Amino acid sequence: MELSVNDLKFGYTKKTLVVKGISFSAQPGQLISLIGPNGSGKTTIVKCLNKILTPTSGNIALDGKDVKKMTAREMARRIAYVPQFTNSYLSGSVMDVVMMGRRPYIKWRVSDADVEIVLAVLKDLELEELAHEQFQELSGGQKQKILIARALVQKPDLYLFDEPISFLDIKNQIDIMELARNMVDKENKAVIMVVHDLNMAMRYSDQVILLKSGAVEAAGLPKSVLNQKHIKEVYGVDTRIIEGQFITPTYGREVSA
Amino acid sequence: MEQNIDQAKLNYMNKRSRKILFVLFLSIALVMTAVISITMGASSVDLQTVLQVIGDVFARNDAITDIQRDIVFKIRLPRIITAILVGMALSNAGLLMQGIFQNPLVSPYTLGVSNGAAFGASLAIIFGASFSFLNFGQFLIPVFAFGFAVLTMLMVYGVAKAASDSSSTLILAGVAIGYLFSALVSLVKYLSDVKDLPELVFWMMGSLSGVPMAGIIIMLVAITVTMILMMWFAWDLNIMSAGEETAISLGVDYKKIKMMSFGISTLLTAVAVAFTGVIGFIGLVAPHVTKMLIGNDFRYAVPGSALVGALLLLTADTIGRNIIAPTQLPVGIVTSMIGVPFFLYLIVRKRGK
Amino acid sequence: MKNNQKRMLKWMSCMVLLGAMVLSFGGCSASQGETKAADSKDGITVTDTMGREIAIEKPLEKIVTYNSGLTDVLVMFGAEGTVIGRGDSVPNPDPSVDVPTVGKWNEPNIEAIMELKPEAVFTYAANMTPENEQLLESAGIKCIYLELTDVSKATEEVTALGALFGNEEKAAEFVKFHDKYAELIEKKLKNVKEEDKASIYYEGYTDYKSVNKDAGGQALIAAAGGINIAAAETAKYPEISDEWVLERNPDAIVKLVSSTKKIMGFDLTDEAPVKAFFDTLIARPSWSNLAAVKDGKVILLSSDVGTTALGSIIGELYLAKTMYPEQFKDVDVNKVHQELQTTLYGDDLVGIFAYPTKK
Numbered sequence: 001m002e003l004s005v006n007d008l009k010f011g012y013t014k015k016t017l018v019v020k021g022i023s024f025s026a027q028p029g030q031l032i033s034l035i036g037p038n039g040s041g042k043t044t045i046v047k048c049l050n051k052i053l054t055p056t057s058g059n060i061a062l063d064g065k066d067v068k069k070m071t072a073r074e075m076a077r078r079i080a081y082v083p084q085f086t087n088s089y090l091s092g093s094v095m096d097v098v099m100m101g102r103r104p105y106i107k108w109r110v111s112d113a114d115v116e117i118v119l120a121v122l123k124d125l126e127l128e129e130l131a132h133e134q135f136q137e138l139s140g141g142q143k144q145k146i147l148i149a150r151a152l153v154q155k156p157d158l159y160l161f162d163e164p165i166s167f168l169d170i171k172n173q174i175d176i177m178e179l180a181r182n183m184v185d186k187e188n189k190a191v192i193m194v195v196h197d198l199n200m201a202m203r204y205s206d207q208v209i210l211l212k213s214g215a216v217e218a219a220g221l222p223k224s225v226l227n228q229k230h231i232k233e234v235y236g237v238d239t240r241i242i243e244g245q246f247i248t249p250t251y252g253r254e255v256s257a
Numbered sequence: 258m259e260q261n262i263d264q265a266k267l268n269y270m271n272k273r274s275r276k277i278l279f280v281l282f283l284s285i286a287l288v289m290t291a292v293i294s295i296t297m298g299a300s301s302v303d304l305q306t307v308l309q310v311i312g313d314v315f316a317r318n319d320a321i322t323d324i325q326r327d328i329v330f331k332i333r334l335p336r337i338i339t340a341i342l343v344g345m346a347l348s349n350a351g352l353l354m355q356g357i358f359q360n361p362l363v364s365p366y367t368l369g370v371s372n373g374a375a376f377g378a379s380l381a382i383i384f385g386a387s388f389s390f391l392n393f394g395q396f397l398i399p400v401f402a403f404g405f406a407v408l409t410m411l412m413v414y415g416v417a418k419a420a421s422d423s424s425s426t427l428i429l430a431g432v433a434i435g436y437l438f439s440a441l442v443s444l445v446k447y448l449s450d451v452k453d454l455p456e457l458v459f460w461m462m463g464s465l466s467g468v469p470m471a472g473i474i475i476m477l478v479a480i481t482v483t484m485i486l487m488m489w490f491a492w493d494l495n496i497m498s499a500g501e502e503t504a505i506s507l508g509v510d511y512k513k514i515k516m517m518s519f520g521i522s523t524l525l526t527a528v529a530v531a532f533t534g535v536i537g538f539i540g541l542v543a544p545h546v547t548k549m550l551i552g553n554d555f556r557y558a559v560p561g562s563a564l565v566g567a568l569l570l571l572t573a574d575t576i577g578r579n580i581i582a583p584t585q586l587p588v589g590i591v592t593s594m595i596g597v598p599f600f601l602y603l604i605v606r607k608r609g610k
Numbered sequence: 611m612k613n614n615q616k617r618m619l620k621w622m623s624c625m626v627l628l629g630a631m632v633l634s635f636g637g638c639s640a641s642q643g644e645t646k647a648a649d650s651k652d653g654i655t656v657t658d659t660m661g662r663e664i665a666i667e668k669p670l671e672k673i674v675t676y677n678s679g680l681t682d683v684l685v686m687f688g689a690e691g692t693v694i695g696r697g698d699s700v701p702n703p704d705p706s707v708d709v710p711t712v713g714k715w716n717e718p719n720i721e722a723i724m725e726l727k728p729e730a731v732f733t734y735a736a737n738m739t740p741e742n743e744q745l746l747e748s749a750g751i752k753c754i755y756l757e758l759t760d761v762s763k764a765t766e767e768v769t770a771l772g773a774l775f776g777n778e779e780k781a782a783e784f785v786k787f788h789d790k791y792a793e794l795i796e797k798k799l800k801n802v803k804e805e806d807k808a809s810i811y812y813e814g815y816t817d818y819k820s821v822n823k824d825a826g827g828q829a830l831i832a833a834a835g836g837i838n839i840a841a842a843e844t845a846k847y848p849e850i851s852d853e854w855v856l857e858r859n860p861d862a863i864v865k866l867v868s869s870t871k872k873i874m875g876f877d878l879t880d881e882a883p884v885k886a887f888f889d890t891l892i893a894r895p896s897w898s899n900l901a902a903v904k905d906g907k908v909i910l911l912s913s914d915v916g917t918t919a920l921g922s923i924i925g926e927l928y929l930a931k932t933m934y935p936e937q938f939k940d941v942d943v944n945k946v947h948q949e950l951q952t953t954l955y956g957d958d959l960v961g962i963f964a965y966p967t968k969k
Binding site: 298299300301302322323324327328331332333335383385447448449456464466467578581582583584585587 | 698714815816817818840843844845848849850851852853854855856857859870871894895896899900
């Protein structure tokens, strides 16, 4: 599988473009992080890849085939999407929610194979205990993992994650990043992820694409992209990069009695 | 570990058979309620008479009078069929709307359709004489109610489209336009002559009697066609509730399904309201009761909610026909009086678990 | 800003008006004391529908009415000129004069009434609050309830109205006319035994809406010698079960047709729409099996001759003739109505008031 994006442009109106000509490609076994400040066009790019939004111009091809020419069902079998985490209302049990991911394969009747695939994925994620719980009653981290499980049962080649770890605690953040890493390393899938946390991007990505106002500021290996100069350029903040550390304590101090 | 999966799979299968059983149970309950309902009424026609009348169809029984025969076949049977059809239509309209707009409070009433239909009916009732040139005869009120129900939906949709296509704007537009039409109904009532008010008030309370054969056939066709469509697109409808982005990413043609759902719920509401007036509450509560009993999967919820709606309305009407017979209580009153406590009980029971 | 000023002005004029009224009332009551003692004979005292005593000094010249049934009677008295304000559903008694409307028929507009300064207001008692009544009375405006909806009180009410509007002769004529036909009905039904009395299903403007013993329709039925099958129901205007009507199989059926349907009533002469309406009525499920339908004892009555003063003569006759065609075969109700129109109103009768009519 190869996804190639060529001079992708998108604007809600003809005059003001949100994405101003982006090109990149993704191969199996790659985790690509899209990073950049709010409004830099990360989410918009992901939605274009997924045909949720229709690009103003440019070309997106999957193994050389223009996605515009693919049917919705065909797309859904090859690209899975995990939406930005919101506490959106979804009724039904965990099984029901994950089973939605089989929609690209199900005509009407749910086959035994579908049930088995769903349960296997839940087991892999150590979520089988939750299978018959109501989705709505789970914690935020559990919900997010269930939505990832839904993407997994789609059995796609490419996963799109839109800010999968925002609003989650550190344990869940690491869990989910490890999960994504697993898909890449063990299953040889491709993952394109929108992230805000530069530390996470640095640690887990194969490639990083740094965006500023809808254009690529820098792209390549995490180390070469996420340096002080680029971050200052794009975010306008000063940083210290400390190898092997997630958190730079700046304000913490002892509270005297 | 393998055993675990098998266990979970068994669980899932069990749940599925339970849902199918429940739908079967509801069907049987509906048939039984219909049988009980046909033996009850303000006249002395009881179970025995009904059996005699049915026997009379096959072998002439001279003990049966024409009036008794007509009470069974021309009065009770059409009314029971009407109750079943209207209950199905309103309930499925509500089920669809709640699923598509991802809002549990949506019903044909929240989106202003009933108010629009009521305005159409009020015009027909109050100014009926001025429309006699249209030659609609007894269909004047249904045609007006239907027309305005559809018009309301188009207005709501148009306003929502002009603003932004989100569910919340749609609901807001529906509520606002609903208020507009209810104000217009009040205006028509206010300006109208005292003598026509009872007819309008009566219509606004809903009635299942006197629906012409043509009306029953129209409702039957509308329900059959929409039910087939809803069952056919059941998976797409299931996924619609996850929101536009997820639906598209799972290969659902979001716009098409949304338009279709919009059309179906409008059609169902409009035909039901057109022939029977404003019967509140079924469209809101029956889908919820269904979901509490058998879950959200449209493959089961569609027949389920149709049956729950039919059962609820038929029970309410049977009570309304008999409780202070020969005076009849408007079905809308009874529906709310038995539906609300039942609904509250289900909510409490669910939360208490 | 403009609105506020307007409101202020309205309030102020209201206060001034009120003040003036209180003053004039004071003056009035002083002089009243003298005249009362001098010639109490000149005063007029009547009892209204609610049993209240109404005392006035001289016949009314300026009134506001919210009672649509009253118009007909005023026209009969030639007193249509006394109306200086009317409720929205009250027909304009004199089309050559533009009488202003002062609010909805069931919501008398007190401010507007006070501005018109009538001597009396005619409303239905149910639509007048004690507070408003007091307000009007304190402004010297009488509140009079002569409702004309109960045909059994029609003669008393018309007599009272005759006194109030100074046309006792016409009122007496009406009563004479009424009594003549009431006696006729009584005479004709004298030999009908209680158990042979016709049962009748009475339907109002809405399908299957009937009347119980407390409603105006009951008096109409009773006066015509019928027995209302829904008399015992709890609701005043109950919605009656269709199958119950079938099983009761009443001897006769009457349906009232609202004047707003514009198929029956004064000045309407096209029988086709009335016939269509009638055919729809008797085509209801299984109605062809009803004795009333088989025997042709189903009648449509225009609301003008229903529970009104006119109904106490014409409506009753139509009903009686429908229920007892044998006894009334020599009575041509339309001719009676014609005669009434000529005698009491001095003109020709034009319109359809009942359907079908038999000679």
